[in-house]
Amino acid sequence: MINAVHISKHFGAVKAVDDVSLHIQKGEVICIIGPSGSGKSTLIRCLHGLETPDSGELYVNGEKVDFSKDSTRQLAHVGFVFQLFNLFPHKTVLENLTLGPIKAGGVPQAQAEETAHKLLKRVGLDDKAQSYPAQLSGGQKQRVAIARALCQSPEVILFDEPTSALDPEMIGEVLNVMKELADEGMTLAVVTHEMGFARKVASRVLFVDGGKIIEEGTPDQIFDHPQSDRLKLFLSQVIHI
Amino acid sequence: MSLEAFQRIMTSENVHFMLRSASYSVIIAICALVGGSVLGLLSASMKMSKHGVLRGIANVYVEIIRGTPMLLQIMLLFLGGPVITKSLFKFVFTPNPYVIGAVAVAINSGAYSTELFRSAIQSVDKGQWEAARTIGLNHWQTMKEIILPQAFKRILPPYINEFIVLLKDSSLLSSIGAVELLQSARVIGADNYNYLVPLLCATGMYLVMTLTISFFARKLERRLAESD
Numbered sequence: 264m265i266n267a268v269h270i271s272k273h274f275g276a277v278k279a280v281d282d283v284s285l286h287i288q289k290g291e292v293i294c295i296i297g298p299s300g301s302g303k304s305t306l307i308r309c310l311h312g313l314e315t316p317d318s319g320e321l322y323v324n325g326e327k328v329d330f331s332k333d334s335t336r337q338l339a340h341v342g343f344v345f346q347l348f349n350l351f352p353h354k355t356v357l358e359n360l361t362l363g364p365i366k367a368g369g370v371p372q373a374q375a376e377e378t379a380h381k382l383l384k385r386v387g388l389d390d391k392a393q394s395y396p397a398q399l400s401g402g403q404k405q406r407v408a409i410a411r412a413l414c415q416s417p418e419v420i421l422f423d424e425p426t427s428a429l430d431p432e433m434i435g436e437v438l439n440v441m442k443e444l445a446d447e448g449m450t451l452a453v454v455t456h457e458m459g460f461a462r463k464v465a466s467r468v469l470f471v472d473g474g475k476i477i478e479e480g481t482p483d484q485i486f487d488h489p490q491s492d493r494l495k496l497f498l499s500q501v502i503h504i
Numbered sequence: 505m506s507l508e509a510f511q512r513i514m515t516s517e518n519v520h521f522m523l524r525s526a527s528y529s530v531i532i533a534i535c536a537l538v539g540g541s542v543l544g545l546l547s548a549s550m551k552m553s554k555h556g557v558l559r560g561i562a563n564v565y566v567e568i569i570r571g572t573p574m575l576l577q578i579m580l581l582f583l584g585g586p587v588i589t590k591s592l593f594k595f596v597f598t599p600n601p602y603v604i605g606a607v608a609v610a611i612n613s614g615a616y617s618t619e620l621f622r623s624a625i626q627s628v629d630k631g632q633w634e635a636a637r638t639i640g641l642n643h644w645q646t647m648k649e650i651i652l653p654q655a656f657k658r659i660l661p662p663y664i665n666e667f668i669v670l671l672k673d674s675s676l677l678s679s680i681g682a683v684e685l686l687q688s689a690r691v692i693g694a695d696n697y698n699y700l701v702p703l704l705c706a707t708g709m710y711l712v713m714t715l716t717i718s719f720f721a722r723k724l725e726r727r728l729a730e731s732d
């Protein structure tokens with residue numbers, strides 16, 4: 264579905280992503296873990312062209328993404344959820360959801376709104392359709408952001424630390440929505456520090472350090488039978504559930 | 505100077521004349537503000553463009569306007585405009601001082617508001633561009649739907665201030681024969697061999713207009729601050 268081949272990205276002298284290849288297949292739930300500064304965000308952002316890789320190729324459904332041109336059309340059915348939500352503050356929740364389908368997808372307004380209401384119900388927020396983002400709690404904002412990504416009829420949704428900016432009591436509601444998506448068969452790739460979520464929901468866990476995938480495997484392999492010293496050190500430092 | 509002089513000079517006819525001229529000042533300022541916004545937005549987007557040529561053109565525009573007196577720009581456009589169209593298009597026109605003046609003030613305002621637009625656009629969080637990208641919007645759709653509405657909120661207070669500046673700048677058009685508020689005071693002054701009285705009246709009228717505008721500007725600013 265998404266195939267990244269030998270992707271590298273530098274920032275000055277820093278090799279944020281160092282020759283990483285990653286193939287996301289339909290129905291997979293991939294969790295990407297690793298220490299802070301290891302290149303997780305840069306990697307997931309490269310998969311949506313939010314960072315342009317210095318080298319390497321990205322294929323979406325076998326079609327090569329052309330970063331030199333406006334690549335948004337090719338990535339239209341790849342959703343993205345940000346750590347800081349990035350909702351549009353001057354638009355209502357409903358408008359946040361319908362803007363993409365109406366402006367970019369050419370969907371008629373009535374139909375876009377119907378879909379948006381359905382998706383808001385799915386994340387439990389249909390009563391907030393006319394609210395502005397500033398009137399929502401962090402957890403609600405992130406659920407709206409997930410609904411906005413779902414409005415793109417995505418084949419896969421990428422998440423960059425979706426719960427890291429949330430108060431602890433709101434993390435659960437967002438993870439629950441994500442778990443439901445996973446249960447329904449949606450393809451997800453999630454950068455996360457929530458080891459409990461990764462262990463329960465992931466079909467494959469990647470451990471990233473120094474811009475490279477150091478180890479990958481099932482949750483059982485990664486969490487209970489880590490091979491590399493770096494992963495063992497990392498796991499000993501994070502609190503796990 | 506006495507009250508008698510006021511009553512003698514400021515006949516209702518002359519007061520009407522000054523009020524009508526004041527309305528021309530306002531209209532000139534509005535036209536210049538609208539034209540200046542378009543030019544400023546255009547030159548701000550050129551300044552942020554990837555293309556060096558576009559950036560260069562915008563820079564030259566801004567530097568020329570900021571580096572020369574406004575009075576000179578107005579006179580140059582008034583006297584030079586017809587010469588240029590004649591040599592380029594073999595087309596001669598009699599310049600209307602109001603139109604040429606408003607255009608000149610717009611060109612001037614556009615250069616000064618370029619920086620205003622650019623900094624307001626760049627002050628919008630980068631994450632907004634990124635989110636727009638992930639829902640499939642292209643560059644111009646993002647500008648129009650996401651960035652400009654947010655930048656506009658930030659621009660509004662300084663922009664109302666710009667309107668006050670333009671209202672005052674419109675007095676420079678008296679130099680090319682437009683009878684705006686200041687020029688009307690001078691005409692009345694010449695007719696009555698007394699400049700001080702009509703000039704004081706003009707002072708009062710300018711102040712009423714500018715203070716009213718800044719009163720509403722402050723109110724608006726407070727309203728905008730609340731909705732954040």
Ligand SMILES: Nc1ncnc2c1ncn2[C@@H]1O[C@H](COP(=O)(O)OP(=O)(O)O)[C@@H](O)[C@H]1O
Binds near residue numbers: 305
């Ligand atoms: N826009 C940027 N400019 C400069 N350096 C960056 C930028 N983004 C990330 N980096 C650097 O790249 C490395 C990887 O960062 P990041 O992908 O954010 O890591 P993570 O998400 O795992 O914490 C870090 O050293 C970080 O400082």
Ligand SMILES: [Mg+2]
Binds near residue numbers: 304
């Ligand atoms: Mg990160």
